[in-house]
Amino acid sequence: MEGIPKKLDTKTLTGRYDMKQLIKVQQVEQWFMTQLVDLYKVDDEDALPISFDLLEVIETPKDKRPAFLKEKLTACPSDAEPAVKELLAKLDKLNIEL
DSSP, rough: TTTTOOOOOHHHHGGGHHHHHHHHHHHHHHHHHHHHHHHTTTTGGOOOOSSOOOHHHHHHHHHHHHHHHHTTTTSSSSSHHHHHHHHHHHHHHOOOOO
16 A cells, blocks of 8 residues: 555654653752752752753763763852762663763
């Protein structure tokens, strides 16, 4: 039957938008935002002097993520190293590559 498309593979269509994975990413981002609020000693996320998007970190190659985060947090008044290490560990568990 010419002209009729083959059945589309639903994994191909939904693989990039896996809701469980998106929820996990959102939870990790929320956790890190809480860490940033504590590190910068501010009242809430709106008062943070930096903007943070976890997708920027995820889009960065794994071997460059520590340097990316270190550069992003250079003005942090507290030691961000433990929080960064934990964030990188959480991202490794999620195993997300964009």
